[in-house]
Amino acid sequence: MSAAPKWKKLLRVDVALLILACLLPVVDQRWHFDMVDPMRGVMVFAILALGLNIVTGFTGLLHLGMAAFMAIGAYAFAISSCDIYPFQLNFWWAILFTAIVGAFAGVLLGAPTLGLRGDYLAIVTLGFGEITQDVLKNLDVITKGTQGINPLPSPHVPWWTATGFGMLEFTSEQELPWYWLFLAFVVVAVVVCRNLERSRTGRSWLAVREDELAARCMGIAPVPVKMIAFATGAALAAVSGGLWVSMYSSTGEPGNYDFQVSILALCIVIVGGMGSINGVLIGSIAMLGIANIALPKIASVMQSAGWVNSGSVFGSPNNWKYLVFGLVLVVMMRVRPDGLLPAKLSIVNAKKKNAVEPAP
Amino acid sequence: MIMSQAAVSESVAPVAMGWGDVLSQQLITGVSNGMIIALIAIGYTMVYGIIELINFAHGDLCTLGSFLALTLVGALGMEAWAGLGGTAAVITLLISAAVFCGALNWTIDRVAYRPLRGKPKLALLVSAIGCSFILVNIALFWGGLPMEVFGGGNQAAAPKDFPSLISNENLLGAKSAITVTWRDLFVVIVTVPLMIGLTWLVKSTRLGKAMRAVAQNPTAAALMGIDVNRVIGSTFLIGGALGGFASVIYALYNNTISFQMGYRTGMDAFTAAVLGGIGSLPGAVVGGIVIGLVRALSDGYFEARWTNSVVFGILILTLVFRPSGILGAKLREKV
Structure with missing residues (x-):
């Protein structure tokens, strides 16, 4: 452990990112980068990717249907809160409900399929994603088909408003309140993931990932352990879906939650580093930065230069x-x-380290 | 198909279609589509049999094959080739697409898969998904070519009309309630010899023997002096070539292609391969025809908008309850 130089110990990626995230609105207001709006998308996808990271990164199960859980979350949030349905929960209860529905959906998918081998499981999750999309599109009695469900409620938070301390109601036009809200959700998600990683469950996830047979020999039952990973990942994905549709006040059409979204989440986890929470945060900034910020900028530059x-x-x-x-x-x-x-915290790396430099 | 049906009955005589005729018609359409699916499924099953990779990019490879065919049709003005020239056009398209797809599939293996041999299987699968996305994007850009057949290139993402080089004439006479066209016949005429040829290749040639050896145990095969990488490369080459044939047949049969068709058709073909028993060649053919029939019957008797879900449902149920498929041997994961 002492091998790492001192400056590296001081450099904490998560803290640095949090400070940058807090400074961003101030800098943005002063110099007008217009970064607050795209950063909201980055944070929603960070939550989605943190969910995928539990399944694919910690537990080693390739999951190609994360968008389905995002969609399930989005529609669970919409149906539980929109005023055309009888439930009409407020934002906070609806988000809680969304997380529960997401976890339940994860168990529902996982129960029959988690015994399958890796690549088959990946295909099953892909199929689940496609079926979910079709069901949402075709059951238009409930889901309003391609119109999407709207309007959806926004959160109310006690805050200083123009008229003094009171309840601040978010609207779709405001960017900053959403920014802070999503940041808070990301922080909570990161803390939850980190604590889970260090918990008994999290260590079982890693053990199953590294060697399922050895894990069984240590008394870990792989299927229940994988099931918890599936449920937790699905709950996080569902919450990301709920936040996303709350911001737009509409679920949009079911086609928004397609295979491309699942692959974007996978790209984030792979770019950042499978099983690395800080990596997921960096990965979501990198991937969405490329997709939503860099590509449009490059396109507009190329267009103004007359190349395309x-x-x-x-x-x-x-x-x-x-x-x-x-x-x-x-x-x-x-x-x-x-x-x-x-x-x-890779078990393989830990082994290697011990082999190279024995404890002093 | 449905359109031509309507046109025929309007122009000649109002032929009432009994339930038996409707069913037969669905079965004919189903088998024709099923043969195409089977040809693509063979590409999946061969690659899976030899390196246990679900070659995600295979469906999108076929998309590129049909885009190449459409480009050739436009560049050589094949629509005007009449009579024997029409046959020559179809043969040219089949061969060039097969060569192109075979070479491309070999290249993909060389660049994206071969460096990952011996790494975790999931790394290979992720790389295959990446290749699939790259091919989809190439097809999207290809559709923007400024050619007349591509609609002048203004609507890159829109589906493209593929000229009907093969007649849609009813072989049973214009008055028949059931339609069997030259196209249905064409599908059978091309696919059946290809399947027989492939069976011969795998069963009776040196290369086929090497393929089976590598599929059984790559290390032992290498110790016996088999160049494993070359054999795997040829597998990709052959699978890709069959996909190339399938892509042209698909385009000529359905008269429309789009940059996203590979994903859909690829999933059908993969489902077929799994249903038949992945790794088994006869299984892929049986599975392909079954999926073709299921699609046709679901379109006809259920609702077309649920057909994709039905196919995916079959895929999931097969994987959960009978992962070895209809004809596959009992699979055991190598520890």
Whole structure:
């Protein structure tokens, strides 16, 4: 442990990111980077990817249907809170309900399938994602089909408003309240994930990931352990879906929660480093930064330089996303399969360390 | 198909379709589509049999094959080739797409999969998903080519019309209630010899023997002097070539292609491969035809908007309850 230099111990990625996140609105107000709006998307996807990180990173199960749980969360939030339905919960109860529904859906998918081998499980989750999308689209009696459910409630928070201390109601136009709310959710999610990682459950996840047979020999039952991972991951994904639709006050169409979203979440986890919480945070900034900030900027620069016209297929930044995601996956797997910030608590690494330098 | 049906009955005589005719028609459509799916499924099953990889990119490879075919049709003006020229056009398309897809599949293996041999299997799968996304994006850009067949390139993402080089004429006569077209016949004429040829290749040639050896145990095969990487490369080459054939047949049969069709068709084909028993060639064919029939019957008697869910449901149920499929041997994960 003493091998790491002192400055590295002081450098804590999570704390640095939190400070930067707190400074961003101030800097943004002063110099107008327009970063607050895209950062909200980054934070929602960070929560989604933290959920995926539990399943794929900690437990080693490739999950290709995370978007389904995001969709389930979105619709659970919408149906429990929208005023065209009888429940009409407020934001906080609806989010809680969303998390429970998400966890339940995770168990429902996991119960029959978690005994399957790795690549089969991946395909089952993919199929689940597609079926969920179809069901949401086709059951338009309940889900309003492609119109989406709206309007949805926003949170009320005790805060200083224009008229003094009172209840602040969020609206879709305001950016900052949402920014702080999502930041708070990300912080809570990170703390939950970190504590889970260090808990008995979390260590069983890692044990199952590293060697299922050895884990069984140590008295860990793999299926229940995987089930908890599935449920927790699904709950986080559902919460991210609930937050997302609350901000837009509409679920949008079911096609928004497609395979591309699941793969974006996977890219985030792989770029950041599977099983590394800080990695997921960095990964979500990197991936969404590329997809939602860098690509549109590059496209507008190229258009103003006259290299591409806006009508051509190359002119729209959306048309480059598949290529970027694909290249990220292929290149990362070849060059740096552990990601940008590899997980510290890897059992394999721990073994290697002991082998190289025995304890003093 | 449905459209041509309506046109025929309007122009000739009002033919009432009994339930038996409707069913037969669905079965014919189902088998034709099923043969195409089977041809793609063989590509999945061969690769899975030899390196245990679900080659995600295979469906999108077929998309590129049909885009190449459409480009050739536009560049060589094949719509005008009449009579024997039409046959020549179809053969040209089949062969060029097969060569292109085979070479591309080999290259993908060389660049994206071979460096990952011996790494965890999930790394390979992730890399395959990445390749799939890259191919989808290439197809999207390809659709933006400024050619007339691509609609001038203004609507890159829109589905493209594929000219009907094969007649849609009813072989049973215009008055028949059931329609069997030249296209249905064409599907059978091309796919059946390919499947027989492949069976011969795997069963009776040196390369086929090497393939089976590598599938059984790569280390032992290498010790026997088999160049494992070359054999795996040829597997990708052959699987890709079959996908190339399938892509042209698909385009000629359905008359429409889009950059996203590979995902859908690929999932159908993968489901077929799993249903038949992944790793088994006859299984892929049986599975393909079953999936084709299921799709046709679901479109006809259930609701078309649920068909994809039905197929995915079959996929999940097969994986959960009978992972070895209909014809597959009992699989055991290597520890």
